[in-house]
Amino acid sequence: MNPDLAIETERLSKTFAGLFKRPHLAVDELSLQVPRGRVFGLLGPNGAGKTTTIMMLLGNLRPSAGSAQLLGRPPGDLDVCRRLGFLPEKFQFHDFLTAEEFLDLHGKLYGLDAATRRRRIDETLELVGLADRRRDRLRGFSKGMQQRIGLAQALLADPELVILDEPTSALDPLGRRLVREVILGLKRQGRTVLINSHLLSEIELTCDEIAILRHGKVIQQGPVAELTRTHDRVRFRVEALTDPVRAAVETLGTLKTLPEGDLEVRLLNGQAAPEVAAVIVGAGGRLTALETQRESLEDLFVRVVEEE
Numbered sequence: 001m002n003p004d005l006a007i008e009t010e011r012l013s014k015t016f017a018g019l020f021k022r023p024h025l026a027v028d029e030l031s032l033q034v035p036r037g038r039v040f041g042l043l044g045p046n047g048a049g050k051t052t053t054i055m056m057l058l059g060n061l062r063p064s065a066g067s068a069q070l071l072g073r074p075p076g077d078l079d080v081c082r083r084l085g086f087l088p089e090k091f092q093f094h095d096f097l098t099a100e101e102f103l104d105l106h107g108k109l110y111g112l113d114a115a116t117r118r119r120r121i122d123e124t125l126e127l128v129g130l131a132d133r134r135r136d137r138l139r140g141f142s143k144g145m146q147q148r149i150g151l152a153q154a155l156l157a158d159p160e161l162v163i164l165d166e167p168t169s170a171l172d173p174l175g176r177r178l179v180r181e182v183i184l185g186l187k188r189q190g191r192t193v194l195i196n197s198h199l200l201s202e203i204e205l206t207c208d209e210i211a212i213l214r215h216g217k218v219i220q221q222g223p224v225a226e227l228t229r230t231h232d233r234v235r236f237r238v239e240a241l242t243d244p245v246r247a248a249v250e251t252l253g254t255l256k257t258l259p260e261g262d263l264e265v266r267l268l269n270g271q272a273a274p275e276v277a278a279v280i281v282g283a284g285g286r287l288t289a290l291e292t293q294r295e296s297l298e299d300l301f302v303r304v305v306e307e308e
Contacts, residue, residue, distance in 0.1 A: 003072060006161050006192035007034035007057065012066035013216075014052050026052040028216035029066065034194060034209075039187050041203040041224075042196045044213035045305060050196045051089070053213070054165060057194075058086060071161055082110065085159035089166040089196075091150040095139035099130055099149055102138060103156055110157040124152040129178055143170035151179065155186075162186060163194045168202055180206050204297040212304055220304045228295045234276045235264045237289040248283035252276060262289070 002008060011029040027049040034040045042050050055061040057068055059076025073080045094102055100121050107117035125131045128148040133141070141149065147170045154162055164183075168176040176199070183193050183206050197203055203210065204224060211221040220227065235258070238245060249255055252275065254266045265276060273292040280287045295303075 002033070004036060005033050005069075006036045006038075007032060007040075007068070007070055007194060009053075009057075009068040010066055012053070012056060012068050013064050014049075014056060014061060015064045026216055027056070027063075030213075030216060030218060032211055032218065032221070034192065036192050037187065037190045038208045039183055039193045039195065039206050041207035041210040042194060042213065043200070043203065043210055043301060048213040049216035050213055051165065052216075054163060054194075054196060057163065058084075080161075082157065083160045085154035085157065085162040087150050087154040087162075087164045087167055089169065091146065093138045093146060093149075096137060098135050098137050099125065099141075099152075100134040102149065103153055106153045107156055112157060120156050120158065124155050127155065127182060128152045144172060144175045147171055148175065148178070151182065155182075159191070161192045161194070163196075165196045166198070167195065168197065168199055176202060200296075200298045200301055210297070212301060214305055220300075224297060228297060228300050233264050233266050233293045233295065234273050235262050235289075235291045235293055236276060236280070236287060237262050238280055239286040239288055241285065242283075245280055245283040245285035248279045249276065252279060264293075 009030055009032045011031060012027060013025070013029050014027040015023050015025050017023040030049070030053060032053075042053070044050050052061065056063050057070060057075050068075050070077075070080050071083055094105070097105065103121045103124065104117055107120065112120065121134075122131070125134050128151050130145065130148055130152065133145070138146065138149065147167070151164070151167060154164065168179050171179060180202060183195070186193050195203065195207065207224055209221070209223050210227070211218050213219070241263070246255065249263070249265055252265055252267060256264045256266070258264055267276075273290055277287055277290055
């Protein structure tokens with residue numbers, strides 16, 4: 001196993017079997033590499049195996065095959081648990097407790113002493129914007145506030161590795177921005193963050209690298225900027241578009257006519273907009289407008305999943 005990786009899995013698999021149901025392969029020989037000190041996004045459509053993968057990483061599910069390591073240790077190792085923070089998608093709150101009582105309980109579960117608990121409760125409540133609600137009972141919290149207090153408990157023990165399952169699902173734009181700033185702050189401190197989320201715009205703003213899962217397998221993995229850059233699009237307008245010009249442009253990628261009458265080419269092999277212009281002019285076309293459009297993470301996700 002690589003010491004530079006916070007999370008590493010090798011052919012990790014999980015099959016669910018029941019007495020009256022056919023076996024279901026939820027995770028299929030999954031190999032993941034999450035570098036230390038990075039923000040890593042785990043993406044995929046519903047049923048892709050993301051939550052099952054997280055449960056195996058946490059030691060809550062036993063793999064059917066393969067192996068995994070977190071911070072150089074196997075899942076469920078007590079030393080790893082002390083250095084790990086986790087926010088589940090559906091958090092079961094003790095709603096009769098106040099915010100600080102709730103965090104104090106979790107601090108005791110982490111084994112923090114009383115002085116450390118007081119300090120970290122103050123720091124995390126301030127971090128998630130709930131310092132003024134510390135003595136309010138959780139049953140009176142909105143869904144967004146519950147999500148933020150859940151994030152506070154995930155950060156309470158000052159973890160090296162933080163796993164967040166849909167951390168912004170119940171938040172308004174201001175709440176999502178707060179969580180984004182917290183995640184980027186963790187990265188600046190050298191912490192590792194693994195995020196499972198369907199909000200691709202948030203993933204694009206926070207993550208250094210992503211892995212896209214489909215049917216329990218990784219179908220795409222790498223740095224966000226690199227993956228989106230490989231399929232740039234160029235939108236252009238040519239007067240009196242001729243067949244030779246069209247044929248020349250099609251050598252660069254897939255050509256598409258847009259409703260506005262402009263043309264779009266999805267570039268192949270890393271070509272850039274100047275090459276499109278040169279090809280058009282070289283084929284005798286009169287170029288009147290040209291605009292490069294970077295593929296968004298949502299575009300990438302839809303394209304990769306549909307191709308799969």
